[in-house]
Amino acid sequence: MAPDDYQETGRFAVTLDGQDYQLPRHCPHRGGRLDYGDVNRARGTITCPLHRSVFCLKTGRHLNGPECGDLTVSRAPASAGRDPR
Numbered sequence: 001m002a003p004d005d006y007q008e009t010g011r012f013a014v015t016l017d018g019q020d021y022q023l024p025r026h027c028p029h030r031g032g033r034l035d036y037g038d039v040n041r042a043r044g045t046i047t048c049p050l051h052r053s054v055f056c057l058k059t060g061r062h063l064n065g066p067e068c069g070d071l072t073v074s075r076a077p078a079s080a081g082r083d084p085r
């Protein structure tokens, strides 16, 4: 899948510092499942499980790994009574 062929479908939330950050479910590189990615709260990053691209949770900025651009991230107050991811 070329990056231009990528179709984003679905979003999921990661809670960090009292905020829910809504992230795309799939990585823009080759569609890896970011909802199975490694969240590092100390660094505020998520790492794609497929080729290990690293993104900032708060801004979506691509920080490391295969070149693929940034994530579109939106935020809202953390949902009460839900297991934080």
Ligand code: FES
Binding pocket: 027, 028, 029, 030, 031, 032, 048, 049, 050, 051, 052, 053, 065, 066
């Ligand atoms: S699919 Fe996420 S880094 Fe390749």
